[in-house]
Amino acid sequence: MNVGYLCTYTPKELIDGAGFTPVRIFAGDNPISLATAHIQSYACSQARGSFERALKGELDVQAVVFTRCCDTLMRLTDIWERNTDMKVHNLEFPSRIDEKSRNFFIRELEDFVAVLESWGGEITLERVKESLSLYRVLEEKLTRLFEIKPDYEVAIRVQEMNVRDAIKLVDEKLEKAEGSEGRPKVLITGSVCPFVDVYKLFEDAGFALMDDICTGTRFFTFNTPEREIRNMEDVYEYLADKYFNKAPCPTKHFSDDRRFEYILNLAKDCDGVVFLLLKFCEPHFYDYPQLKEKLEEMGKKTLLIELEFPIASYEQLRTRIEAFYEVIE
Amino acid sequence: MTLKKLRASDRMKQLMGGYYMMGKQAEVNAWVTSGAPVELLYAMDIYPVYPENHGALIGAAKQGPYFSDFAEKKGFSRDLCSYARCDIGCVYAGTSPIGGLPEPNFLFACNNICNTVIKWYQVLSRIFKVPLFVLDTPFVRKELKESYVRYVHDQLYEFVDFVERVTGRELSDSKLRETLAKSVEGVNAYADVLHMAKHKPSPLTCFDAFINMAPIVCLRGTEYPIEFYAEMKKELMERVERGEGAVENEEVRLLWDNIPVWYRLRWFAEFFAERDACLVADTYTNAWTGFISMDKSDVFWSMAETYTFIYLNIGLEHMAEAINRLINYYDVDGVVIHSNRSCKPYSFGQYEIQKMIDVPSVVIEADMVDSRAFSEAQVETRLEAFLEMLK
Numbered sequence: 001m002n003v004g005y006l007c008t009y010t011p012k013e014l015i016d017g018a019g020f021t022p023v024r025i026f027a028g029d030n031p032i033s034l035a036t037a038h039i040q041s042y043a044c045s046q047a048r049g050s051f052e053r054a055l056k057g058e059l060d061v062q063a064v065v066f067t068r069c070c071d072t073l074m075r076l077t078d079i080w081e082r083n084t085d086m087k088v089h090n091l092e093f094p095s096r097i098d099e100k101s102r103n104f105f106i107r108e109l110e111d112f113v114a115v116l117e118s119w120g121g122e123i124t125l126e127r128v129k130e131s132l133s134l135y136r137v138l139e140e141k142l143t144r145l146f147e148i149k150p151d152y153e154v155a156i157r158v159q160e161m162n163v164r165d166a167i168k169l170v171d172e173k174l175e176k177a178e179g180s181e182g183r184p185k186v187l188i189t190g191s192v193c194p195f196v197d198v199y200k201l202f203e204d205a206g207f208a209l210m211d212d213i214c215t216g217t218r219f220f221t222f223n224t225p226e227r228e229i230r231n232m233e234d235v236y237e238y239l240a241d242k243y244f245n246k247a248p249c250p251t252k253h254f255s256d257d258r259r260f261e262y263i264l265n266l267a268k269d270c271d272g273v274v275f276l277l278l279k280f281c282e283p284h285f286y287d288y289p290q291l292k293e294k295l296e297e298m299g300k301k302t303l304l305i306e307l308e309f310p311i312a313s314y315e316q317l318r319t320r321i322e323a324f325y326e327v328i329e
Numbered sequence: 330m331t332l333k334k335l336r337a338s339d340r341m342k343q344l345m346g347g348y349y350m351m352g353k354q355a356e357v358n359a360w361v362t363s364g365a366p367v368e369l370l371y372a373m374d375i376y377p378v379y380p381e382n383h384g385a386l387i388g389a390a391k392q393g394p395y396f397s398d399f400a401e402k403k404g405f406s407r408d409l410c411s412y413a414r415c416d417i418g419c420v421y422a423g424t425s426p427i428g429g430l431p432e433p434n435f436l437f438a439c440n441n442i443c444n445t446v447i448k449w450y451q452v453l454s455r456i457f458k459v460p461l462f463v464l465d466t467p468f469v470r471k472e473l474k475e476s477y478v479r480y481v482h483d484q485l486y487e488f489v490d491f492v493e494r495v496t497g498r499e500l501s502d503s504k505l506r507e508t509l510a511k512s513v514e515g516v517n518a519y520a521d522v523l524h525m526a527k528h529k530p531s532p533l534t535c536f537d538a539f540i541n542m543a544p545i546v547c548l549r550g551t552e553y554p555i556e557f558y559a560e561m562k563k564e565l566m567e568r569v570e571r572g573e574g575a576v577e578n579e580e581v582r583l584l585w586d587n588i589p590v591w592y593r594l595r596w597f598a599e600f601f602a603e604r605d606a607c608l609v610a611d612t613y614t615n616a617w618t619g620f621i622s623m624d625k626s627d628v629f630w631s632m633a634e635t636y637t638f639i640y641l642n643i644g645l646e647h648m649a650e651a652i653n654r655l656i657n658y659y660d661v662d663g664v665v666i667h668s669n670r671s672c673k674p675y676s677f678g679q680y681e682i683q684k685m686i687d688v689p690s691v692v693i694e695a696d697m698v699d700s701r702a703f704s705e706a707q708v709e710t711r712l713e714a715f716l717e718m719l720k
Contacts, residue, residue: 038680040694042408042670071444074468075677078645082681092467092477095440095447100487101465104480111476253447253463257455280408282673286448289404290455 001119004061004086006050007069008219009093009249011239013135014112015065016163017128018121023061024159025050026194026215027309038079044280045309046192047072054084063087063119065112068095069251070283089115097244097252105244106236113232128235134163139220141170146217148177150209152199155216183208184328187267188216190276191284195311198276201318205325210270212247212263221247250283260291264298272301272328274321279308301327332598333575335533337561341541344557348547352376352431357496360430360453362446363546364639365439365464366632369488371550372508373498378430379547380449383419384412388591388698390426397699411671411698413449420456433457435495437488439464441642443674462491466637470644473637482633508550509628515554519545520618522558525565526609526659530574531582532565535611536598537575539589542614549617576607581719584655585611586682586690587667587675588697600709604716610659612652616640645678649685656687663719664690665712671696691715 003015004025012022027049034055035048053059064086066077074090081088091112094101113123138158145151154173158166186202189212193199202209211217224242229235248259267273273295277284292302303324305317352358355376361367363381370377387396393411399418401407407414419425436459438450447463454461464484467477489500522541525532541561544554568575583601585608590597601608616639624631640651655661664686668676683690693711696702 039677040668040680043673043677068468069444071673072677074444075645075674077470079678079681082645090468090470094465094467094480095444096463096465096484100483101480104467104476107476107480111474250448251444253451253465257451282409282445283448285406285409286413286445286452288406290452292404 001063002061003119004059004064005067006046006064006073007067007093008214008246009069009243010065010067010091011109011112011243012163013128013131013239014109014116014123015121016131016134018113018116018119018123019127020063020116020119020121021162023161024219025053025059025061025064026156026160026192028053028058029195029310031310038083039076042280043072043076044191044278045307046278046281047076049309051076051080054080054086061086063089066090068093069249070281072280087119093243095251095253097248097254097258102240102244105240109236109239125229125232125235128232129229131163132229132235132238133226134167136226138163138167138170139222141167141174142220143217145170145174145177148174148179150199150211150216151177152216153196155219156194156196159215159219180208184271184325185210185269186324186328187211187263187270187273188213188276189263189266189273190214191278191281193276193278193307195309197314198307198311198317201314201321202274204318205321206329207321207325210266212266213276214249218247218249250287259287260294263291264294267295267298267300270300272303272324274324275302275304277304277306279306332595332602335537335541335561336564337557338537338540340557340560341544344553345543345547348543348553349427352378355431357434357498358431359435359437360433360450361437362439362442362450364442364636364641365437366485366636368505368508368512368550368632369485369492369500370437372505373492373496373500375434375492375496375498376431377547378433380416380430381412382543382547383425383427383430384415384698385543385589385591387415387419387426389594391592391700392426393592393698394701396422396425407699408670410443410445410449411696413445413452415698416449417452417456420453433459435459435492436461437464438462439466439636441466441636441639443641443672445673460491460495462488464488464636466639466642468642468644469638469647471646473634477637478630478633481637482630485629485632506625506628509632511552511555512550515545515549515551515558516618518555518558518562522562522565523610523614523618524658525562525569528569529582529660530572530576530579531607531609531659532568532573532575533609534575534598534601535585535608535614536589536594538611538614539594542617545617574607576602576605578605579607580605581607581663581716582659582661583608584652584659584661584664585613585667586652586664586679587669588613588672590667590695590703591698592700593695593703596705600712606716608665609661610655612640612655615651615655641674645681645685648678649682652682652686661688663688663715665715666690666692668692668694669697670694670702671698689715689719
């Protein structure tokens with residue numbers, strides 16, 4: 001069985017450990033039509049576009065996990081459940097990330113395991129340990145690949161396949177990967193963008209890329225090293241550390257403004273920053289003005305690109321990206 | 330046409346005038362979201378400032394686009410919540426229709442109404458450089474799990490510590506119990522007022538309820554709403570005794586869903602009254618009624634339950650159930666659903682709810698404060714057709 005998910009805070013390790021395949025759901029390439037009868041046009045096109053694919057029967061998933069992040073996905077959960085045959089579960093990832101919410105998250109993980117079992121999954125410590133280590137391997141390899149040169153095609157493909165096949169694919173790419181030294185570097189920050197051609201436009205314009213994108217490095221940037229796992233409690237503790245310390249997302253609240261610091265730090269080595277934001281994505285659009293101001297104080301040039309899926313005009317994007325390249329050069 | 334006016338509305342203006350004056354003199358104030366447990370603040374003599382109420386006020390004054398523009402110029406997208414845009418806009422403008430809000434000593438955001446408030450209050454916390462406490466309530470899609478209540482319960486204690494640290498004040502148990510008792514009393518008095526709409530013809534419309542809701546939101550936990558709503562109930566009772574409806578010839582009884590279109594309240598009120606339709610109730614103001622179940626042995630646990638299982642923080646099945654209860658209680662013929670661009674958790678799912686409720690409904694597209702998102706001709710056509718169908 002394939003278990004779909006949309007948010008990178010979803011503990012894929014438990015899904016894989018239950019004997020299912022976690023598959024990330026993205027918006028498709030076709031115009032959105034069926035979904036408009038179920039959700040308003042001011043929902044972001046990642047939500048509408050993903051649901052469109054479900055309604056059209058394009059998704060090979062039998063269950064979906066909605067991990068709490070934004071208001072849109074929170075509401076989409078019920079809409080999805082009522083209009084598809086898929087099993088649906090909402091995992092309430094806390095919006096506060098700190099010591100206090102950690103215990104609650106662990107309770108949610110325990111409940112999630114019970115749900116996976118009710119779906120016919122079998123979770124044993126041995127299997128979960130294997131899943132934990134496989135995902136860690138995948139994440140390390142993707143990190144290495146992206147250090148040489150970001151490969152968005154691979155990053156997106158691995159999110160839609162079994163972790164074992166994903167590792168093989170990244171291995172193949174690692175053998176051939178070559179860096180792109182000497183180019184001006186741009187940091188792309190934003191929500192999701194599963195359309196590989198968008199990143200190509202930046203490369204075509206002459207940029208080397210770094211990203212803080214939900215379908216890019218935020219999928220595989222965790223900061224919790226391997227450790228000994230003796231029982232399920234250790235699994236939950238480890239997952240809590242892993243997901244609480246991952247590359248931060250604006251849907252979360254950190255008492256120390258961690259996301260701003262994280263991005264300002266990434267931006268240090270870059271010549272410019274592009275906000276690649278999905279229209280109607282509130283969490284990102286609230287951060288944008290103050291983050292932009294901080295980046296400009298650092299002397300960085302910034303550009304805002306607002307996307308809607310499917311992307312209507314690549315040529316228009318190309319023109320803007322090329323113009324930005326000229327500004328940076 | 331002239332709409333019937335309630336005397337209560339004048340009293341309400343005085344009351345809220347007093348509330349805003351209080352704010353200018355308060356020693357310590359906190360900016361809070363409308364769904365936050367304000368009782369804890371009143372119990373510690375901390376003045377609560379409501380940016381959402383301020384947003385509604387700006388909307389009603391038809392100044393939404395003007396103040397939003399200040400935020401938009403700073404880079405805040407026009408797709409963001411118009412309460413937030415106006416509130417942030419007023420901060421940058423340094424004023425508002427009531428001369429701006431007093432600067433906060435700290436911020437208190439509870440995401441039981443939306444996750445937007447977390448982002449909005451983060452923005453404020455960077456502007457004012459004051460601490461922000463986020464009360465995180467898990468979404469009750471199906472069941473209210475004990476683990477959810479426990480998590481919120483523990484955060485309430487943490488919040489008290491936070492306030493004691495920031496302000497140097499201490500929470501007294503008796504003061505809190507007193508405040509909660511007043512809160513329950515106020516909520517009941519408010520519910521009594523709304524329940525008057527059960528009469529046929531109804532002595533009030535949801536527009537009366539909207540105009541007079543500020544005290545239960547802002548002054549909940551004080552004496553004021555208790556007295557105010559008792560008075561208002563008396564006035565409505567007089568109407569009932571005279572057999573007088575809020576609308577001259579009440580033929581159709583309707584329910585409103587979502588936050589009001591503040592800049593068009595009067596327009597809507599007239600539109601329906603002219604067509605002998607009375608919007609007797611709404612999901613917005615009813616969200617503040619009967620929501621407190623106070624178990625005196627553990628008030629923190631009760632507060633945690635109450636504030637987690639709030640109308641906007643529950644799944645569609647629970648929402649449809651609540652709407653059907655209102656339809657039944659008020660004997661409603663149809664539902665007017667405001668699809669509000671500014672409020673995603675309130676609006677997404679409305680198309681599903683239409684299929685889950687017991688009477689016909691119509692969806693109109695608008696925004697609560699930003700009049701640029703309102704098309705009069707379109708709304709008019711939709712509503713005309715709907716009323717035609719109901720009659």
